[in-house]
Amino acid sequence: MKPGETPTPEQVAKARERMKLTQQEAAALIFKKWRAWDRYEKGLRKMDPAYWELWLIKAKIAQLEETH
Secondary structure, three states: OOOOOOOOHHHHHHHHHHOOOOHHHHHHHOOOOHHHHHHHHHOOOOOOHHHHHHHHHHHHHHHHHHHO
């Protein structure tokens, strides 16, 4: 995936699952409701690339904090 591209529904779901987060937990990282996250995963709504990048950064930080 190139910078600035909208993630596919599959990428959104796989990334969340890889981090072992619920839709609600994943959405909260970028200040969204779980319903928005559900729509991203179902392909009913496209995630803005800026939100995707923010989510990837915050999810990684959260994962690092858990290991320390």
